[in-house]
Amino acid sequence: LSRAYSTAPVGAKSGNGVLWASLATGAVLVGGYFYTRSKQTISIESATPATKALDPKNFVAFKLKETIPINHDTSRFRFALEPNQELGLDITSCFVVKAKVGDDEKPTIRPYTPVSPQHARGYFDLVIKKYPTGKMSSHIHAMAPGDVLEIKGPVAKLPYKSGALKEIGMIAGGSGITPMVQLIQHVLADPSDHTKMTLVFANKSEDDIILRSTLDEFAKKHPDQLTVHYVVDKASSANWKGDVGYVSKELVQKYMPAAAKGDILVSVCGPVPMMKSISGVKAPDYSQGEVGGIFKELGYTSEQVFKF
Numbered sequence: 001l002s003r004a005y006s007t008a009p010v011g012a013k014s015g016n017g018v019l020w021a022s023l024a025t026g027a028v029l030v031g032g033y034f035y036t037r038s039k040q041t042i043s044i045e046s047a048t049p050a051t052k053a054l055d056p057k058n059f060v061a062f063k064l065k066e067t068i069p070i071n072h073d074t075s076r077f078r079f080a081l082e083p084n085q086e087l088g089l090d091i092t093s094c095f096v097v098k099a100k101v102g103d104d105e106k107p108t109i110r111p112y113t114p115v116s117p118q119h120a121r122g123y124f125d126l127v128i129k130k131y132p133t134g135k136m137s138s139h140i141h142a143m144a145p146g147d148v149l150e151i152k153g154p155v156a157k158l159p160y161k162s163g164a165l166k167e168i169g170m171i172a173g174g175s176g177i178t179p180m181v182q183l184i185q186h187v188l189a190d191p192s193d194h195t196k197m198t199l200v201f202a203n204k205s206e207d208d209i210i211l212r213s214t215l216d217e218f219a220k221k222h223p224d225q226l227t228v229h230y231v232v233d234k235a236s237s238a239n240w241k242g243d244v245g246y247v248s249k250e251l252v253q254k255y256m257p258a259a260a261k262g263d264i265l266v267s268v269c270g271p272v273p274m275m276k277s278i279s280g281v282k283a284p285d286y287s288q289g290e291v292g293g294i295f296k297e298l299g300y301t302s303e304q305v306f307k308f
Helices: 016-021 032-037 135-141 174-189 212-221 249-255 272-278 293-297
Strands: 060-069 074-080 093-099 108-112 123-129 148-156 167-173 196-203 226-232 264-269 305-307
Touching: 093 135, 108 135, 123 135, 167 174, 174 196, 174 212, 174 264, 196 249, 212 226, 226 249, 249 293, 264 272, 272 293
Parallel strands: 167 196, 167 264, 196 226, 264 305
Antiparallel strands: 060 074, 060 148, 074 123, 093 108, 093 148
């Protein structure tokens, strides 16, 4: 098996229906940069109640404030909010963005899952990987400070209740890291939530691991609660200490909480081939569908599996 799917975009279909099938596989990550580098400069919460920027029924225009390159194909985009305004996005939810791209008659609409601190005020960050055939990712990468992006949401995904689970296993491929980072950040920020988490993050190469420093910082600060394992197609140096290959049955057995434990959840986010191999794809109506792939072989039930 090849794991070229880790960083490839989901198939180039059009229409809004496909958006809801792949809400978490858009190439957007956010917030970790804030967590590790900007903690002293921007207030997350204050005593004054914040207003919410998002509108679930209408698209709202948000102005790009700055762009900071991260690697060869990924940049961080900071969008401005009012000083006492927060995005208004619940945990493990996403939003959709709309833009007129090129000469297309209809606007392009794509889902993205931000993972900036839930109550961050005055800004939100998107870390976006540019795909050669990605209309929206290319459009956003071409934006200049002052340009606006239309956004509507939130769109709810996994209902999460603090402390309801003993352990959460997460498998992400490439840009599918999005909802995982969002959830990890939320759990670790809640001192009353002692849920244990294990993340397996698969990529083509070491250079493609987005927000690695952020994930490592999370794990370093919370070693008893979070463990992160990296998987690459091929190691680029002899110093690579992670796993090599693809996410196999053996790897799932090695790192994920066993189905027999109870009070556990295993979640997956990545391109369709990866989902098919590990958990089975969603149903035609974009509901969770039956458990398939490796998870089915290992005895996980539909109550124990969530497909982003």
